[in-house]
Amino acid sequence: MIWNEEFETLPREALEALQLKRLKNLVERVYAAVPYYRKKMEEAGVGPNDIRDIRDLSKLPFTTKEDLRLNYPFGLFAVPFEQVVRIHASSGTTGKPTVVGYTRHDIESWAELMARTLSCGGAHKGDVVHNAYGYGLFTGGLGAHYGAERLGAAVIPISGGNSKRQIMIMQDFGSTVLMCTPSYALNLADVMKEMGVDPKTLKLRVGLFGAEPWSEKMREEIEKRLNIKAIDIFGLSEVMGPGVASECIEEKHGLHVFEDYFIPEIIDPETYKPVPHGQKGELVFTTLTKEAFPVIRYRTKDISRIIAEPCSCGRSFHRIERITGRTDDMLIIRGVNVFPSQIEHVLMSIEGVEPHYLIIVDRQGSLDVMEVQVEVSEDIFSDEVKVLEKLGRRIEREIKDLLGTTCKVKLVEPKTIQRSEGKAKRVIDNRKL
């Protein structure tokens, strides 16, 4: 079912006219309200009057995570602060998170977008939405929650963790739609097996999975083991949160971008030039309606391509291919974005610890595990086991405090971690997605 027939099936010409109108308005708003954006536009020699055609978008400067960091926490907000009704945050590249804000209108838009997403996955009024995305600063929990309510479904705000209880509630409350990360879905399947619960006895019909990369192989496994249809959804907090793009249950091939709200572009990450439809590159988003935290040409560092062919579901929106990689070294561990630079930040803040480290990511069963190897220098070495173990635990705790995800610290002999020759190898990812 299509949630908003009028907008989701707009002929391309009408859609582009709407995008242009909204883009002009966006550039005017941002130029007037955010000195940082105005300065960047002036440096690029472009202003609100230069946007006459939708293709003029490419004249505008890009926005990166670095711009967000420089304006921490609220420097890029484009409305007076008293209009902000919600603040979320995601991982930054160092010790500080990336902060985003929403006006009441933004929250309304977001609910609409997530209602569309749920409809894309075949959910409807009367469904019982089991929302196991984390509630909190992370956009997943509340984003999905408001969308499910907008849809008219009964939402169970169960958040993440405590899998046995999740399964009991699925059984007792008759959950029909599951929302969580794909790896957590597999974890639930593992726990069901342990508990002797046959998924066929549950009412679960479909799952909407996002917040981390996954593959067709994982989809097959989830569908088989949970006896549901699995849908890939996409979003990032800098752009909105979940609700930026979604697969339709009809095709399950490529994610429809809600183009009346967001303009997707694919650029060559080396030359920054837009590439033709169908060609792979870095995914870039411009938000058309967002008030509190609009972004212009935000570089996601995700690699995808645009599928411009019409889709059998009837939506006129272009699709993006499932994310196939990153142009930077960001890792996604149990749905949490992790930058190696954040780990480095923690290590450097502990006296005597050298910045030689290696992150090893693996998948044990269906859960991601992260090990951080740290070299033992003379400054931190002790002849007592307890002193070294305490140091390891301290690093683990500080990383958890900053990232919100657990890791295991392993102390290793000096000079065993490869030294940087140009770009040091900081990450070994052994997960087979």
Place this chain on the structure above:
Amino acid sequence: MKLEQISIFLENKSGRLADVADILAKAGVNIRALALADTTDFGILRLIVNDTEKAKKVLKDNGFTVGKTEVVGVEVADRPGGLAEILTVMRDSGINVEYMYAFVQKSGGNAIIIFRFDELEKAIETLRKAGIRILRGEEIYSL
């Protein structure tokens, strides 16, 4: 009254202990006593050698993290209750033993035990008052 002990950080991988022994052998360093503390991920090798500085240098040159700690070598009567006597004295003085290990060789008819205390000076004072013989560095290194 204090002894110098070197400690070496070892990852739990096969062959590392052999590497240490080999490096010391080639440098002509004689190991007088040793103890290995191990966890699931790493180990700490503690050594009393006949030439502490040399041992430290060759191990560091070979990329090991090496530390130096002061410990106490105590003569313990080689009979039932010999060790208990010393530990009772330390307990009554509120001094903690971080770890301890025994020497292979004997001093006279007595056993030698290496102690790592939390309060070194206080421990030496307490042992002396209790009339327990503490071995000097030269006595130990040249055994």
